[in-house]
Amino acid sequence: MRAEAPPTGAAEEGELVRGWLRGTVGGLPAVYWYLWAGLLINRVGGFAVLYLSLYLTAERGAGSALAGLVVGTYGIGGVAGTLAGGVLTDRWGRRATLLAAHLACSAVLVALAVSSPLPVIAGLCLLLGLTQAMPGPAFVAAITDTVPAGHRLRAFNLQFWAFNLGTAGASLLAGLLARWSYLGLFLIDAASTLVTALLIAWKVPETLGGAGRSGPATGGMRTVLADRIFLAFVGLTLLQALLSSQTNTIVPLAMHGDGLGPGAYGLVTALGGALIVLGQLFVPKVIDGRRKDRVLALSMVVMAAGFAVLTVADSLPAYLAAAAVWTVGGMLAAPPNAAINSELAPPLLRGRYQAVFYLSFPAASFVAPALGGAGLEAFGAGHWAVVAAVGMVAAALHLAAGPARERRVAEAPRPAPERPAA
Template sequence: MRAWLRDTAGGLSATYWYLWTGLLINRVGGFAVLFLSLYLTSQRGAGAALAGLIVGTYGIGGLAGTLAGGVLTDRWGRRRTLLVSHFATVAALVALAFSTDLALIAVLCALLGVAQSMPGPAFVAAIIDVTPAEKRSRAFNLQFWAMNLGMAGASLLAGVLAEWSYQGLFLIDAASTLATGVLIAWKVPETLRRPVARHEPHGGLGTVLTDRVFLVFAGLTLIQALIYTQSSTIVPLAMHADGLSPAAYGSVVALGGALIVLGQLFVPRLIDGRPKHRVLALALLADGLGFGVLAVAGHLPVYLIAAVIWTVGSMLAAPPNAEINSELAPLALRGRYQAVFFLTFPAASFLAPSLGGPGLQYLGDGFWLVVGALGVVAAGLHLVAGPPRERRVAALRAETSATADVR
């Protein structure tokens, strides 16, 4: 057992583990947003439509915060961005706990979205900074596991705390965020190493948005996220149409979460040393197959089998996705690359229900065959896009090595 734990940890640095712990604390304590719409309707008298609009400001703030976090991660550094964003989140949560005016709450929700989204690029950029390339697959695998473990904990705690006090919900969330900020201030040094001038790329976000190799990869990640997000947006509608209860959908969600928490730590042994584009192709095939099975689903066991298949796909995809993203980003633009990569997930959260709802309505069970076919196409595109990515990664490694020699 000790040998397995040692292999799983992979000799990662102390700074990595402080960052990992901060991520876990954030996820476990990040339950205020889960009950935001219910809080607005039950405690502040907002109608469903108005509550939806107010919660939507959080999403808009999140888009802005992700981009701002990427730029500031490169300009300010990882540590400063993490500290500012965490302490700003604390202030927004405390203000929300004591605010009663709906207009003010909407403004605070937008600010909370900005503040809670800013740390994402900084966390990942710092992990890349302190983790050698050969250990990043394990590092990102553990990061993905911590995020899902934390989300499971938050889901369990949120319901209990909401019954006790919504105000307490916001304040405990603020306390956990404060704890993470203090941990970072105490234990996490600045990890950004400034490259020498002749190796620093020119431009900012424009450089990222004209990087064709990276944009192809981000586009394929968007397709993967679009497919997987069907599980939280359209699958419940399909299960309802099949006469299944909300509790049945809850069991599907619980099964997926349990698989990730119990199985994610074993993924590195399955994929280490294998070409990342082939692992991603296999992951997309699993996603496509899992959702394609729903074309013949009508009973809970079929949905559970499908959930196992698509969850395995997401587990396989998480480490290589993060690793490729880290490899394609030049040192001076790591934060910006992370920000654009992170935007694929809120984009998928918008597109999945926008396209999936009409798709299910007009195509019926045939919609799931379309989703499955999309997974197959994306798998093939990963195989095609893999070799150019590898050549880009090799060129960046050579440049990084030259920079180190100059130093």
């Protein structure tokens, strides 16, 4: 008996789904997916740092102030690790840097699990920040090496999605594991980091070209710091990061001032994470074929609109609406930001360029609370009008800087596609 053919409508829907999948995840090389999987595993398992301060106060007897100082060493290590990771990515290679960083990080997490003296823990926190920040430039440089230019926008969009999906998973697991055992928290984090290292060792070849392995790249960090077009782009990324940092530093204070508790802020952050996880995969279809400077300008306008809502927000629904708007702006910005960074960086300096680019985020996390707290205290709800104005200025500057970036990319020599070394 012959099986009946599916209805035309169902067949069309199936073809639409397959077409969407091809347009979203198709055409990317196998090495990219191993890098993507390693990043996701590492983020899902990277929950120990989320509970460092609670671990210090609950298990090691530190006061709140001392715990804050100890955890602060993690941030210092992160800045150093970002710079070191960028330099080593170009000197040692992408694969070697990823392996060294993950293996060292796994050892540091085991040491943290069994250490008691607070000075030792502070030193290990610094090393943890260093070893967890080092892989960032190497991951992005390897993706840029591996993925053809025409597919990088989708590749970086999927990377951003995996990062947020993994962070959401880590937050859920951390709460469960912390109730069970802080020792288990650190050891499982160490195990997931080791699994990532083994995956990279097994499946990810060195993607840096043969010329890059022969010695240091010409010019080194001096070339990066003399690149005005790139530094202008980093400056604009810093403005975006300053806006994004408001959401986890100043927004909770504003909500508290409006009589909303931690549970309400938890709903706001959960909404942002859910929107990214559910909607980020559709972003490439929306922005594909459009000029990156215009997409970034639009993203800044959307983010500014979200913060403008806070000038009149005094209830949870208003804060949720604002969060939905600024999250969409951030979702639009992530793929073109990474793509522009990969286009502007010379192949032999990709690690260093990534390191300087990534420094805009810790810089924003330091500047945003200081300026934002003072602004909220001085202007009240008017602070959000200032934040929205910064977003509009950033949008205008993206449109002004975009043509020079486009010319730079168009005039750059186009080398033959690189093949990863065996």
